[in-house]
Amino acid sequence: MQAHLEHLNVTVPDPKATADMLSRLFGWHVRWQGAAKDGGYSVHVGGENSYLALYAPATPLSDATDNYAHVNGLNHVGVVVGDIDATETRVKELGYTPYSHADYEPGRRFYFHDDNGLEIEVVQY
Secondary structure, eight states: OOOOOOEEEEEOSOHHHHHHHHHHHHOOEEEEEEEEGGGEEEEEEEOSSOEEEEEEOSSOOOOOOOGGGSTTOOOOEEEEOSOHHHHHHHHHHTTOOOEEEEEETTEEEEEEEOTTSOEEEEEEO
């Protein structure tokens, strides 16, 4: 069996709200939620084969600086969709602003930032 990415763990201020937004945009579901490391809380949201683990620590969070300028910074999360135009419509309906649209080999893409400042790339192949 070839190795594949199962999940990515991201720190956010409100895992439940972020999971709700991702579910509405991408048709994902909550796979698990509950107590997590150091008194924090996590929600796992995604599909059957992969998910995002959304973690909030028990202590208040500080805002991150430019992730692209730091080792171990999370630059963006890429999500493949079947209908990029319908997904962009949902992104706009939720109040986010798509940018950096590109038609490239082998597909089409755009990006947006969620309420946590997380950059999400949406791509259709």
